[in-house]
Amino acid sequence: MLDNIRIVLVNTSHPGNIGASARAMKTMGLAQLYLVQPRDYPNAEATARASGADDLLARAVVCDDLDSALAGCRWVVGASARLRTIAVPLLLPRDCAGQARQECEQGEVALLFGREQSGLSNEELDRCHALVHIPTDAAYGSLNLAMAVQVLAYELRMAHLDDDWQPPPEIGEHTPLAEVDEVERFYAHLEQALTELEFLDPANPRQLMRRLRRLFNRVRLDRNEVNILRGILSAAQQAKGGGRP
Amino acid sequence: MLDNIRIVLVNTSHPGNIGASARAMKTMGLAQLYLVQPRDYPNAEATARASGADDLLARAVVCDDLDSALAGCRWVVGASARLRTIAVPLLLPRDCAGQARQECEQGEVALLFGREQSGLSNEELDRCHALVHIPTDAAYGSLNLAMAVQVLAYELRMAHLDDDWQPPPEIGEHTPLAEVDEVERFYAHLEQALTELEFLDPANPRQLMRRLRRLFNRVRLDRNEVNILRGILSAAQQAKGGGRP
Numbered sequence: 001m002l003d004n005i006r007i008v009l010v011n012t013s014h015p016g017n018i019g020a021s022a023r024a025m026k027t028m029g030l031a032q033l034y035l036v037q038p039r040d041y042p043n044a045e046a047t048a049r050a051s052g053a054d055d056l057l058a059r060a061v062v063c064d065d066l067d068s069a070l071a072g073c074r075w076v077v078g079a080s081a082r083l084r085t086i087a088v089p090l091l092l093p094r095d096c097a098g099q100a101r102q103e104c105e106q107g108e109v110a111l112l113f114g115r116e117q118s119g120l121s122n123e124e125l126d127r128c129h130a131l132v133h134i135p136t137d138a139a140y141g142s143l144n145l146a147m148a149v150q151v152l153a154y155e156l157r158m159a160h161l162d163d164d165w166q167p168p169p170e171i172g173e174h175t176p177l178a179e180v181d182e183v184e185r186f187y188a189h190l191e192q193a194l195t196e197l198e199f200l201d202p203a204n205p206r207q208l209m210r211r212l213r214r215l216f217n218r219v220r221l222d223r224n225e226v227n228i229l230r231g232i233l234s235a236a237q238q239a240k241g242g243g244r245p
Numbered sequence: 246m247l248d249n250i251r252i253v254l255v256n257t258s259h260p261g262n263i264g265a266s267a268r269a270m271k272t273m274g275l276a277q278l279y280l281v282q283p284r285d286y287p288n289a290e291a292t293a294r295a296s297g298a299d300d301l302l303a304r305a306v307v308c309d310d311l312d313s314a315l316a317g318c319r320w321v322v323g324a325s326a327r328l329r330t331i332a333v334p335l336l337l338p339r340d341c342a343g344q345a346r347q348e349c350e351q352g353e354v355a356l357l358f359g360r361e362q363s364g365l366s367n368e369e370l371d372r373c374h375a376l377v378h379i380p381t382d383a384a385y386g387s388l389n390l391a392m393a394v395q396v397l398a399y400e401l402r403m404a405h406l407d408d409d410w411q412p413p414p415e416i417g418e419h420t421p422l423a424e425v426d427e428v429e430r431f432y433a434h435l436e437q438a439l440t441e442l443e444f445l446d447p448a449n450p451r452q453l454m455r456r457l458r459r460l461f462n463r464v465r466l467d468r469n470e471v472n473i474l475r476g477i478l479s480a481a482q483q484a485k486g487g488g489r490p
Contacts, residue, residue, distance in 0.1 A: 024392055029382035052387050094403070134399070135406060137274035142297050147269055147395045154379070154396050158339070161380060199480040211473060219464040228456060235444040240484035 002160055004104035006032035007149060008069045008112045010124060013039045017116065019049030019057065020146035026053035028153035029160070033060040034069040034110075049146075066112075066124060070180045074107030075100070078120050078128035079148055081141055088217065089130040096132040097155035107177070111152060116145050126213045127180070129220065175222040186226050187213060193233040196240050246405055249349035251277035252394060253314045253357045255369060258284045262361065264294030264302065265391030271298035273398035274405070278305040279314040279355075294391075311357075311369060319352030320345070323365050323373035324393055326386055334375040338397055341377040342404035356397060361390050420467040431471050432458060438478040441485050 007025055012018055018041060022033055033056050035041060041062065050057050063069040070076055077096055091099065100109050112128065114120035125131070134151055136143055143151075178186075191209055194200035200208055221229070252270055257263055263286060267278055278301050280286060286307070295302050308314040315321055322341055336344065345354050357373065359365035370376070379396055381388055388396075423431075436454055439445035445453055466474070 020389070020392075023387065023389060026385045027381045027388045027392075029384075051389075052385060092403075093399075135402065136272045137402075139274075140271045140297060142268065143272045144265070144268060144296075147265075147272070147392065150392045150395055151399050154338075154399075157380065157382075158337075194477065194480075197477070197480040197484055199477055208473070211470065215464060215466070215470050219460060221460070224456065225460050228453070228460075232439065232442070232444055235439075235442040236481035236484060239442055239481060 001101060001104050002029045002156065003031065004107065005030055005100060005109045005111065005156060006034050006069075006073070007153070008034040008036060008066075008110050009038065009145070009149075010036045010066065010069075010112060010120060011039065011115050012041075012113075012145065013116050014145075015040050015043030015046035016049045017145045018043075018060075019046035019051075019053075020144075021113075021149040022046075022050045022056040022060070023053040024146055024150035025153050026056055028150075028157040030153050030156065031056060031059070033057070034063060035060050036063045036066055036069050038062065066127060067181065067184060070110055070127065072108050073110045073180045074177050075103040075130075076110045076112065076128050076180060077130045077132050078112040078125055079114070079152065080125070080131040080133050081119055081136070081143065081148075088125075088128060088214065091130050091132045093132055093134055093152055093155040094159075096130065096152070097159035099130070100156060101159045107179070113145060113149060122210075126210055126217070129217055175224045178221045178223050178226045182223070182226055183216070183221060186216075186221070186230055189230055189233050193237050196237055246346060246349050247274045247401065248276065249352065250275055250345060250354045250356065250401060251279050251314075251318070252398070253279040253281060253311075253355050254283070254390070254394075255281045255311065255314075255357060255365060256284065256360050257286075257358075257390065258361050259390075260285050260288035260291035261294045262390045263288075263305075264291035264296075264298075265389075266358075266394040267291075267295040267301040267305070268298040269391055269395035270398050271301055273395075273402040275398050275401065276301060276304070278302070279308060280305055281308045281311050281314050283307065311372060315355055315372060317353050318355045320348040320375075321355045321357065321373050322375045322377050323357040323370055324359070324397065325370070325376040325378050326364055326381070326388065326393075333370075333373055336375050336377045338377055338379055338400040339404075341375065341397070342400035344375070345401055346404040346407075358390060358394060420469045423466045423468050423471045427468065427471055428461070428466060431461075431466070431475055434475050434478050438482050441482055 007030060009021060018038060046057060047054055103109050112120060134143060134148055195202055252275060254263060254266060263283060291302060292299055348354050357365060379388060379393055440447055
């Protein structure tokens, strides 16, 4: 199960944190490390801090953008140090690990960690199905990046070891959930169609696409649903084009 | 309760680990740091890695021997990387934290962390009422000292917060959820628009509306979202009608 979990570090500043994160992961049996635009990598400090986990660094996938790092994922969780006003579920690490255990029986799961100073951007948070918050002390919340990776990796491992745990019986249809890149193509289609319908003004988009992303990220679309929605968009585009096929 | 818990680092080699441990403690609300014969302390690297937790370092109690560090303690637990053949209870971090919570209602509790390379000596282990073991991967158990402090401090904090901690209710947007009759009017509008777009054939509706209902019922639409979706439907109807308002 832990093989289906990837740790995605976004735009990390300090190479030492990358190395320490790799070590933290390996102690807990995690192996999939993705680095999105690391500031300074590869780097000797990363290798030094990785200690005996340098094989994870050697196999780390360095990505130019978040899309590549999330391709093929079924469930995306963002680590958030702040309690944000965003309408996605906010989980404690233990609950996050429990849900990850369920999700990764059926597909890939990504845990996103943002920049040391500023965390994840709003655009990156909009890619998340849930946020996970390590409940730090109110007086001092300055948890080091690699320490946060360690705590979440530890909870993932504990969920993995928990022999008593049973996944609840599946309810409803068994159509597989759409992967994040399929859903991204739906968003691109949606934006294009709304522009053609003149419902979205690219010069003044306001919060429209963000609100729609939040809505559909909550729903966890399956593949049939993505196909239905894209069919509706195509029908609307065709109507706007005057009935041409 | 957390004020009654002391973290005791025995004979630590790397001052960076002392600083990182102080930072780990402070993020989790722990404040009592004891250092037994640190190899190289005080040290600039310790201060640097402590980041904003340098006040914990300033107040740290440096001891010549373990006896001084344990004076006044009621319950002593040693962190053990290896599964030792020693006749004291071996606890998982969560159980250790649960017991610590009980113990420290009545007195002081100490968590002992040994040397980076060799852990605690047999003599030091003999001072412990229990051992706590972080269940690392069998293939790679090289957990960094400060990471071990972070994981145990995290579990102590979770035991402390236990049922009291709730994500603040103000998380998320405050737009009220749509009531069922508003959502029903949206479904009626959706069915009408899909019929006009010739995406839905009333003579052969198959399961389309049922599938769309399932999708939007999962999402729990709020009022803004209902308005946005109905706006999109109106734009599509207008497009089909040839641009008439």
